[in-house]
Amino acid sequence: MLSIRDVIAESGEFYRIWVLPAHSSYNGEQRECYTEDHVLPFFAGYVEWRIKEGLAVSNIPAHKGISPDSKFFLNDRGEAYKLSLRKKGSDEYQPRSMNEQLKRLIQKAELLGATPSSFRDSFVRGLYENGCGWKDLMSVTGIKQKRTLERKIRPQEAELDKVFRTLFSRVKNPF
Known part of the structure; x- marks a missing residue:
């Protein structure tokens, strides 16, 4: 899963172009990702909420005061999403709990x-x-x-x- 340092520079700015690490990608290969201007307010609001809730904050001001090694996306308990094996005997992983949370959101929104x-x-x-x-x-x-x-x-x-x-x-x- 993505860490804070993958998405936020030491200066506290969100990367516009950043590298999705191989260990976090769908096919195990790193690739460039792009953060468009209209997405940044959502990321900024999310990070402000994390800081307000004290989730993985650091006493070092770099990375907006969040521990650079903490995972970017957290579950409802403020913990990093855990990865599950995609299939038994496979070496590929997926964020099953993140998908389940998205399914609950879809259900509540009646989509x-x-x-x-x-x-x-x-x-x-x-x-x-x-x-x-x-x-x-x-x-x-x-x-x-x-x-x-x-x-x-x-x-x-x-x-x-x-x-x-x-x-x-x-x-x-x-x-």
Whole structure:
């Protein structure tokens, strides 16, 4: 998982371009990430909340006064999200508890049919529709195969039918 030093410079400024470390990435390879201006207020508010709550604060003013080795994203208990094995016998990990928290948020917001995976797929599709090329998509997402990206951008008809059935399966007919 990302640490404070991966996202915030010693000066306290958020990096606009930073490196996602290999140990935190989807495919085990480091890659560049970009923080756009409209995201910075959310990061700043989150960091202010952490400082106010005293979560991993440091007496050293660097990194906004937060311990540089502490994890950037914390769970509801103020602890770093734990990683779980992706599959039994695998050496790949995933933030299962973070995904579960996102699922609870989706459920409370009543975003029927939405999943953490559909958010990721929408992100990929949005990048593509806004002009991102294949090599950049691979670089940003960590997905190595063009075929995998194509499935996210242009789902096959059978997949689209499944998407609609899932999306509308919770709609109850009042008649």
